[in-house]
Amino acid sequence: MNLLLLRLIAGRLxxxxxxLLAVSVVVFTITGLLPGDAAQxxxxxxxxxxxxxxxxxxxxxxxxxxxxxxxxxxxxxQGNPGKSTVSGAPVADLIGSRLPNSLLLAGFTAAISVPLAxxxxxxxxxxxxxxxxxxxxxxxxxxxxxxxxxxATLAVLIFAVHLRWLPALSSSxxxxxxxxxxxxxxxxxxxxxxxxxxxxxxMTRAAVIDQLRAAYIEMVKLKGATPARMVLAHALPNxxxxxxxxxxxxxSYLLGGVIIVEVIFNYPGIAKLMVDAVAQRDMPLVQACAMxxxxxxxxxxxxxxxxxxxxxxxxxxx
Amino acid sequence: xxxxKKLQGLIGSHDSVRLLDALQRGITRRQMIQLLIAxxxxxxxxxxxxxxxxxxxxxxxxxxxxIRVASATAAVSDTLDPSKQxxxxxxxxxxxxYNGLTSLDGSLTPQLALAExxxxxxxxxxxxxxRRGVTFHDGKPLTPADVVFSILRHKDPATASKAKSLADQxxxxxxxxxxxxxxxxxxxxxxxxxxxxxxxxxxxxxGTTDFNxxxxxxxxxxxxxxxxxxxxxxxNEGYWKNGRPYLDEIELVGIGDESARINALLSGExxxxxxxxxxSVQRVRDAPGHAVFETRAGLYTDLVMRREGGPGGNPDFVxxxxxxxxxxxxxxxxxxxxxxxxxxxxxDPTNRFHxxxxxxxxxxxxxxxxxxxxxxxxxxxxxxxxxxxxTYSVEMALVLQQxxxxxxxxxxxxxxxxDGYWANHWMKSPLGFGSVNPRPSADxxxxxxxxxxxxxxxxGWKNEKFDQLLVAARGxxxxxxxxxMYADMQVLVHEHGGIGIPLFLSNIDGHSKxxxxxxxxxxxxxxxxxxxxxxxxxx
Numbered sequence: 001m002n003l004l005l006l007r008l009i010a011g012r013l014x015x016x017x018x019x020l021l022a023v024s025v026v027v028f029t030i031t032g033l034l035p036g037d038a039a040q041x042x043x044x045x046x047x048x049x050x051x052x053x054x055x056x057x058x059x060x061x062x063x064x065x066x067x068x069x070x071x072x073x074x075x076x077x078q079g080n081p082g083k084s085t086v087s088g089a090p091v092a093d094l095i096g097s098r099l100p101n102s103l104l105l106a107g108f109t110a111a112i113s114v115p116l117a118x119x120x121x122x123x124x125x126x127x128x129x130x131x132x133x134x135x136x137x138x139x140x141x142x143x144x145x146x147x148x149x150x151x152a153t154l155a156v157l158i159f160a161v162h163l164r165w166l167p168a169l170s171s172s173x174x175x176x177x178x179x180x181x182x183x184x185x186x187x188x189x190x191x192x193x194x195x196x197x198x199x200x201x202x203m204t205r206a207a208v209i210d211q212l213r214a215a216y217i218e219m220v221k222l223k224g225a226t227p228a229r230m231v232l233a234h235a236l237p238n239x240x241x242x243x244x245x246x247x248x249x250x251x252s253y254l255l256g257g258v259i260i261v262e263v264i265f266n267y268p269g270i271a272k273l274m275v276d277a278v279a280q281r282d283m284p285l286v287q288a289c290a291m292x293x294x295x296x297x298x299x300x301x302x303x304x305x306x307x308x309x310x311x312x313x314x315x316x317x318x
Numbered sequence: 319x320x321x322x323k324k325l326q327g328l329i330g331s332h333d334s335v336r337l338l339d340a341l342q343r344g345i346t347r348r349q350m351i352q353l354l355i356a357x358x359x360x361x362x363x364x365x366x367x368x369x370x371x372x373x374x375x376x377x378x379x380x381x382x383x384x385i386r387v388a389s390a391t392a393a394v395s396d397t398l399d400p401s402k403q404x405x406x407x408x409x410x411x412x413x414x415x416y417n418g419l420t421s422l423d424g425s426l427t428p429q430l431a432l433a434e435x436x437x438x439x440x441x442x443x444x445x446x447x448x449r450r451g452v453t454f455h456d457g458k459p460l461t462p463a464d465v466v467f468s469i470l471r472h473k474d475p476a477t478a479s480k481a482k483s484l485a486d487q488x489x490x491x492x493x494x495x496x497x498x499x500x501x502x503x504x505x506x507x508x509x510x511x512x513x514x515x516x517x518x519x520x521x522x523x524x525g526t527t528d529f530n531x532x533x534x535x536x537x538x539x540x541x542x543x544x545x546x547x548x549x550x551x552x553x554n555e556g557y558w559k560n561g562r563p564y565l566d567e568i569e570l571v572g573i574g575d576e577s578a579r580i581n582a583l584l585s586g587e588x589x590x591x592x593x594x595x596x597x598s599v600q601r602v603r604d605a606p607g608h609a610v611f612e613t614r615a616g617l618y619t620d621l622v623m624r625r626e627g628g629p630g631g632n633p634d635f636v637x638x639x640x641x642x643x644x645x646x647x648x649x650x651x652x653x654x655x656x657x658x659x660x661x662x663x664x665x666d667p668t669n670r671f672h673x674x675x676x677x678x679x680x681x682x683x684x685x686x687x688x689x690x691x692x693x694x695x696x697x698x699x700x701x702x703x704x705x706x707x708x709t710y711s712v713e714m715a716l717v718l719q720q721x722x723x724x725x726x727x728x729x730x731x732x733x734x735x736x737d738g739y740w741a742n743h744w745m746k747s748p749l750g751f752g753s754v755n756p757r758p759s760a761d762x763x764x765x766x767x768x769x770x771x772x773x774x775x776x777x778g779w780k781n782e783k784f785d786q787l788l789v790a791a792r793g794x795x796x797x798x799x800x801x802x803m804y805a806d807m808q809v810l811v812h813e814h815g816g817i818g819i820p821l822f823l824s825n826i827d828g829h830s831k832x833x834x835x836x837x838x839x840x841x842x843x844x845x846x847x848x849x850x851x852x853x854x855x856x857x
Contacts, residue, residue, distance in 0.1 A: 035738040042395060045740045045753075046404070046480050048773040054478040086395045087545055094394055097544065153577065160585040168582040169573070171548075266388075266573045266582075268547045276393045276546065279737060285394070 005306065012305075016298040020291055027290045028069050031283060037061055038085045038281040059085045072284055076291075082284040084277075091288045095270065099292070102269040105192070106254035108185050113193040114200065114247055121204025121243075126231055128209055137202065144198035152191040152264045159187060170265040188265050192258060196250040203246035207239035214238075241308030248304035256293040378835065383855035384567040385833065388579045389844070390593040392572020396545040399529035400520040401472055401479035406592050407572045409517045409847035411543075414551045414568065415455075416520035416534030419446055419465065420511045422846065424839050425670055426758055428511035432460065432521055432535060434497075441506035441793050448497045452558045454523050455532075455539045462493030467524040469501070469514075481518035483773065484762065506793025508800070512759040517847070537563035537851045546572070551850065564835070564854035580828065584608060589833050590853075592844050594826040596654035602828045613825040614658055615840035616666035616756035616763070619708050621718070621749075621818040625778040628748020629695055630816050638689035641682045642721045643820040652713045657821040663812040664754065664763055665804065666822040668840040671760040673805035676812055687725050699728040703750030707739035709823060711751030745776055752776050752817075756841050760804050761792050768811060777816025784810045832856045 039055040040047055056062055063071070075082050081091040120140075124133040143151075160168035170184050211217065212235050220234050259271040274289035276282075389407040396407055403412050419436070420428040430436075435447040452460040471477050472485035479485065488510075490502040503510065513519065523533050532540035535558065538551035548571040553563055573579045579591040580598050584605045594602060594610060602608050621639060623630030630636060645659045658667060661679055665672050704715040712733055719729040734743050744752055757763035766772055769788055770780040784807055791803035811817075825843030829836065835853040839846025845853075 036741040040741040041738070042404070043480070044404070045744065045774070047741065048483065050475070051478065051480070051482060054475040054482075058476065058478045084394060086393075087397070089394070089545070097547075153581075156578075156581045156585075160587075161581050164585060168578070168585040168587055169571075263575045264578050266571065266575070266578055268544075273394065273546070280393060280395060282394070 005309065008305070008309070009302070012298070012302045016295070016302075019298060020294055023290055023294045024073070024287055025069075027287060028065070028072075028283065031278065031281065031286055032065050034278075034281065036281065038283070041280050042086060061085070068283065072287060076287075081288045081291075084282050084285050086277075086280045086282045086285075091284050094273065094285060095288055095292070098268055098270045098273045101267065102255055102258075102271070105185070105188060105258065105267065105269060106251065109189050109192045109196070109254055110251055112189060113197045113250075116193070117197045117200035117247075118204055118243070120197070121201040122208055122231055122236070124201070124205040125208035125212060125235075126227060128205075133205075137205070140198035140201050143194045146194070148191050148195050149260045149264060151194050152187065152261055155187045155190060156264065168265075170267045188261050188267060191261050191264075192254065196253060200243070200246050200250050204239070204243050207242040208235055211235035211238045237311050240311035244304040244307040244311075245301075248300040252293075252297045252300045255296050256289075379561065379564045379854045380857060381561075381564050381854070383565055384569070385565060385589040385853070385855060386569045386571070386587060387590040387844075387849075388571050388573040388582065388588050388592065390572070390574065390576070390579070392546050392574060394546040396572065397529065398532040398540070398543060400468075400518050400522060401477050401481060403517055404480060406842065406844065406847060407570070409842070410570060410592075410844055410850065411532070411549055411551075412517045412520055413536065413848040414538040414549075414570075414850040415532040415536040415540060416522065417536050418515050418517075418520050420515035421848070422512065422515040422758055422839060422841065424837060425668070426512065426840060427670065428515045431515070432465075433511075436511055438510075438795075441508045441510070441795055442503050444501045444503070444510055445494070446499045446501070448499065449558060450497060452535050453556060454535055455554060456523075458523060460521070460535055461524070462495070462497065462499045464524045465499045465521055466491045466493055467526075468521045469519065472518065479518065481516075483766070484513055484516075484518070505789070507761070508793065508795050509759045509761045513762065516758045516841075538568065541567070548572075559851075563851050565850075568850055583828050583830070586830075588830075589855075590827060590829045590844070590849065592825075592827050594828045596656045596826065598828075599654070599656070599826060607831050609829060609831050611827045611829055611836050611838075611843075612656060613827070613838040613840060613843050613845070614666070614668055614822065615825055615838075615842060616664070616669065617709070617754070617823045617825065617842070618660060618664065618666070618819045618821065619711050619714060619751055619753045619823065620664075620776070621702075621714070621820075622745065622747075622752050622776040623816045623818070624745070624748045624776075625780075625816055629693070629700060630748060630777060632693045632695070633814070634689040634693035635695060636816060636818075638686045638693060639718075640679055640818045641686035641689065642718060642725070643679075643818060644681045644717060644721055645820045646681065648714060648717055648820050652710050652717070653821065653823060656824040656826055658824070660819040660822050661812055662815065662817070662819050663808040664767065664819060665760050665808055666756075666840070668838075669760055671801055671804035673808040675805070676808055679812070683721070683725065690725055690727060697726070697728065699730040700749055701730045701732050701747070703732045703734055703743050703747040705734040705736055705739040705743065705751070707734075707736035708744075708751040708753035711753065714820060715751065745774065758841060761788070764788055764807060765792075768807075768815070779814070779816040781810060781814060 038059055039052050039061060043051055043055060072082055083090055084094055120136050124136050127133050156168050159166040166183050166186050170188050208231065217230065217235060220230050256271050258269065259275055262269045262272045270289060274286060277285035277289065389410055391405045391407050397403060398411060398415060400412055400416060403409055417431045419431060419433040421431040423429050432449055432452060433446045434449040436444060438444045448460060448462060454460065469488060469491045472479040472481045487504050487507060488501055489504050492500050494500040520534065530543055532543060537554055537557045539554050541552045542550040548569060551568045553566050557563065576595050580594065580602065582588045583591045599610050602610050623636050623639060625631050640662050649655060649657050649659055661676055702715055704711040706712060715731045719731050722729045743750055754767060765788060767774050767776060768784065770785050787803050787807050791800050794800040794803065827843045832855055833853055834856050836845055836849060839848060841847065
C-alpha cells in the first residue's frame, strides 16, 4: 500500500509540475493579449510617447515577451519570482504580506463550514425524507443561490450600519484580542460559509445515502448496531472519497475565488492582489498568484485522492 | 465655529479660507485690514470682518485625536515618490508627508510654504528664499541642495516622472546662497509658483532613491506604509507651521468599492471618505452625525470630436453637437445637481481667470438642426465611444443619443470597458469622450490640452491665434492684461474648439460631523487632497 501511495504521490508531483508550467504559459500568453502594457496602464491618461518609453525602460518591458517569460521562469525555478513590474517591490514580499491573510480567512471559514456541512449532511442522510432533511436541503439551495455579494452587503447593512455590532471593514492588522478577531471575521466568514457549506453538505448527504442503501448496511442493522455506529463506523468510511473531493473543491475556492468578499470588507487578501495585478498588467505578480492558486488546487485534490484511497479498503489492497 | 460660519456667509468660503490661512501664517490685524481694503472693501466693514476672522481663527482647531480616512483607490502601485503619484490616495499621502515650495489655497493662488519669499523681474528667472529652521523627519535641515535635487529629478528621463512635461520648461535650478535657490525657465511663465505648489513638486531629501520611508518636511511622519493596504501617519512634533497639525494620527486606507466606503463611514469606523456617488448623498445626509462635503472644481468630461478622419472635421457638425447638449437635464438626472453647467470651454468658475461674460450656449434644437443640415453628413449611424473610465460619459452619451434621435441623427453609443480605455480609445476614436482632472492653473490646462502641439490635444484642434495668446499670457505679470487674454482664449475654445464640455463635475466627500475644518480647494475632493494638515476632531 505504501508503494502505491508513493507512486501516486510521485505521479501527481510530476503532473503537478507539468500543469504549473502549462498554466504559467497560458497565463502569460493571455495577459499578454490584454490591451496595453504595465507602462500604459500606470500612466493612463498621462501617457506621452516619451514618458511611455522612459517607464518601459524602467520597468524592463523593452525585452520581447518570450524573453521575459524565460527570465521569469529561470528566476522562479531558483526560488526567486522576481520583482513587481509596477511597484518594483519583490513579488515574494508582496505575496508574503497578503497570503497569510488569505490563509487565515480560508482557515477560519474551513474550520467552521466543513464540520457544519458534514454534520448537516450526515443528519440529512440519516433522517432522509424528514422535515429536517427537507428544511436543511431547501435552506442550502436557497443560500447557495443568493450571490455572495448580496449576502455580504446585507450583512454589513444590518450588523454594521444599523445594529453596529460588527465592523464593516475587516482587517487582520488591527486584531488585538480573540474577541476582536471573532468580531472582525464574523461577517466575511459568514458570507463565505454560505457559499461553500451547501455544496459540501449535499455531496455528503448523497454519498452517505448511497452507502446506506447498500446491502452491507442492512447486515449492520440486523446485527443491531446503533444508527450512530452504523453511519460513523460503517457507511461514512466508504463515502469518504466523494466527500473529500467535494471538500477539496470547496476549499480551493476559498483561496482565489473570494475576491468579492475581499472587496466588500476591504480585506487585504491575495485574490484582490491578483485582480489588481491583472488590471495593472503586472506580469510577475499575476504569474506568482496563478502559480499559488494552481498549486493549492493540485495539493487539495491530491490530498482528497489520498484520503479516499486510505479510507477505501478496496483501493488500499489493490 | 459660529464665527467662521458667519465669516463664510459674509465673504464666501473661498475668501474666508484665504483669510484664515493668512492668519495661520501669522499676518497681523492691520495687514489683514489692508488686504481687505485693497480688495475693494469699506474700511469699517473690513475692520469688523477682521475681528470676525480673528475670532474664528482663535476658535479653530482642537489638538489631538485619531481619524480613519478612506480614499477611492488602492493598489500595489501606491507610492510615496512624488514624481510617480497619480491619484487621490497618493496625493493625500503626499500632503501628509511632504511640503512644496508653495501651496495652493482655495482659489488656487500660490501661498508660501517652504519658500519664505519668491521674486522675479521677467517671469524667466525666479529667486526663492527658503524658510529657515525647517528640518526633515529624520532631523536633517532643509537646504537648497534638496530643492535642486527635488526639481531636477523630474527632468531626468530615467526617473519617468509624471511631471516631466511640466518640468521641462525649467532649464536650470541652482543654489545661489545658503538659503536661496534660483530657477531659470526656457520662456516666461508667471505661473511657476503655481506649478511648484502641485503634488509632484513636493520637496524630498537630496539623493533619495527609496521613497517608502516618506522622509519629507510635512506635518506627519510615516509610521506604517503598506502599498495597496493602508498608511498610518503620526504627528510631526517638529513641524514648522505653528500649532499644526491638529491630529495625532491618521490612518488612510484605500477602498475601491463605493458602497463599502459609505457603509464603513455610516457604521462609524471611518471619519472621512472620498468620492461619494451623488446617488449616495441622501443616504449619508439622512444618517445622524454625518454630512457630505462638496467641492466644485474643474473636473470635466467632454465630447471629443477629432478633426481628422471623422465628422469632427466639419465645423457645422461640431457646433450642432454643442447645441444638442441638454446641460440642465444632464445636471439634474446624471449628477443629481452636483455639478455646474459648463460652456464648452475648460476654465471653471472657481478659477480666477474664468470668463463669466461669455454667453452660455443654450440647448437649442433649431440651431442644432440648422448646422446639422449644413454639415450634410448623410444618414449612416455615427459611432460614439464612451466608458466608465471617463466619469458619466456613458450617461451623457445616452442623453445625447436621445436628443439626436429627435433630429434624425443616429448616434451609436459604443460602451468600452474602463480597462485600457485611455490607451486604446481616448483620442483615437473620431467621436468619443475624454475626462480631464482639475489642473492647478489655467495655463497648465490650456497648454496640456488645447495648444496646437499639446500632447493631449484631444480633438487635434489647431489655432494659431490661441497659441500666441497662450504664450503671451504665460509671460504676462500684469494681472488685468492676463485676465483679458485668458478671456479671449476661452472665447476661442468656446466657439471653434473641437470639444464640447457640458458640465463641471463636483467632487463629493462624506464625513462625520465631528470632523471640522474642511473647506474646498478646487484641485479635487478631500480638500484638494490636503485635508490632513487642516482638519481636527471636535471634542
